[in-house]
Amino acid sequence: MLRNFSSMREQNTHAILSQIINHPEISRAEISKQTNLNKASVSEIVRNLIDEQYVVETGIGKSSTAGGRKPILLKINKKAGFSFSFDVRYDRLSYMVTYLNGEVLTFESVDMNIDQSNIVSVVENIIRNFQQSMENSPFGIIGIAIAIHGVVSKNKIIFTPYYDLSQIDLANELEKRLHLPIYLENEANLTALAEASMDATHKNLISVSIHTGVGAGIIIEEKLYHGFEGRSGEIGHTTLYPDGIACPCGNKGCLEQYCSQSSVLNAYRNAMENELLTVDNLIMDYKNGENIAVKIIEDFAKNLSIGMTNLMGTYGPEIIYINNKIIKDIPSIIVKIREHLDQTMYKKIPVEISQVAQQASLYGATAMNIQNFLGVKTFNFFN
Ligand SMILES: [Zn+2]
Known part of the structure; x- marks a missing residue:
């Protein structure tokens, strides 16, 4: 019994901490309302959290419309x-x-x-x-x-x-x-996880990271989905073109060989016959309407669209966020991806540029x- 009591108490403590960490400031009364715990329990647990230095009292909040004493607000002891x-x-x-x-x-x-x-x-x-x-x-x-x-x-x-x-x-x-x-x-x-911690609206989201490789993080009902041995979201190594470019993973034609930032840069360097060119050169050439850069970016958008369609069909996200420097600098790539998706059954699912910074x-x-x-x-x- 004691054990159950303590685990119940622990659960209540976590529920209260969750309210405090996820609000700028919050009163004991509001915590009680949000958690359905009675005010006495909330007060007792909060007192312990203050004693243990997890939480501090801060400022005075507004009194309720019914009047009465203004509540003391709580926040995490940063x-x-x-x-x-x-x-x-x-x-x-x-x-x-x-x-x-x-x-x-x-x-x-x-x-x-x-x-x-x-x-x-x-x-x-x-x-x-x-x-x-x-x-x-x-x-x-x-x-x-x-x-x-x-x-x-x-x-x-x-x-x-x-x-x-x-x-x-x-x-x-x-x-x-x-x-x-x-x-x-x-x-x-x-x-x-970073995307989810800045998006309070969507419980099912996918975040696609495009750097040296391409990977997806999948959040289902607010939880990270790992799959067997953490293999979920390894979209970089799904096949885009059978018998395509060889990949270090051992397979051929992996999405990563067409859609990673490194592979896009390589394609541009090869087409321009200049190994010293950078991603910034590619972006600038594209913006200046240079033919080769435009073709490279259009291929990138087309290949990525296929990848996004496959992700939507597999996981059914409410939204996909893409994190990549080229797309951040050339937002019209997102428009091209949406145009492609409009031809599919996923036309209503938004694809957006990542909300989070480079870090x-x-x-x-x-x-x-x-x-x-x-x-x-x-x-x-x-x-
Ligand atoms: Zn591969």
């Missing part, structure tokens, strides 16, 4: 702890530190080669440096969430096409050295870290 998130690419390491409410404290991005021989010590050094000058706080670093550009399942890296991190037990190695919770997750999945995976990792620490199911940024 300085109680720090969330660390990393994005690990084969050629770049980025990280973000936030307060417990998701407010960004530090963001760094360094070009460097990452592989199994240096990843553990690189991450460890960054954490140790931060700890040396860290402000005093009751919880310190609440966790380290790491975005991996590859397949991740149950905190293990299963497959990474562009680096060899699947050869080591990264979470375990870091836990042994740092004694902190370590969470590994696929980069596209984290981008989807999407870091925001998603932050959301995951804070959700895990507070035991809450959703986390909204910018409260």
Whole structure:
């Protein structure tokens, strides 16, 4: 019985924390209304949360229309702890530190080669440096969430096409050295979490990340869908053209060979016979109406449309967000994709440019870290 009582109590605590973290400020009365818990229980749990330094009282709210005492408002004690998130690419390491409410404290991005021989010590050094000058706080670093550009399942890296991190037990190695919770997750999945944490309207959404590769994060009924061994959303390796361009995954004609930013850039470089051209050159040439650039972008839009149609048919999302620099700079690509979708049965499903910044995976990792620490199911940024 005691056990049930304590787990019920724990559930109520998480429900109350969820209200506090997802509102800029909230009164005890409003929490009681939103959670259907009686006012006495709310007051008691809130008192404990204040004693344990999760929550602080702030300002005075408006009194209700019926008059009466103005309520004291509550918010998360942002300085109680720090969330660390990393994005690990084969050629770049980025990280973000936030307060417990998701407010960004530090963001760094360094070009460097990452592989199994240096990843553990690189991450460890960054954490140790931060700890040396860290402000005093009751919880310190609440966790380290790491975005991996590859397949991740149950905190293990299963497959990474562009680096060899699947050869080591990264979470375990870091836990042994740092004694902190370590969470590994696929980069596209984290981008989807970031998208969901900024979209209060849609419970079923897909976020497509287009960088070196192409991956999709799938949110079904507000939850990340991983599939068997974390293989869901690996749309980069679905076949677009049988017997097409060979892919490092072993197959031919993968979507990634036509729609990743690297493959689009390669196609442009090859067509222009100039290896030094950049994505910015491509974008500028397109805007100037240069024939080759226009053809490359039109092919990109067409190929991506096929990919989006396949995603819609498979998962039935309410909306698809695309995160990519070329599309951000050339929004008419989205118009071309919608025109293609208008020819299909998915004409009413919106495709939009991502709502989140370039550091999407870091925001998603932050959301995951804070959700895990507070035991809450959703986390909204910018409260
Ligand atoms: Zn492939």
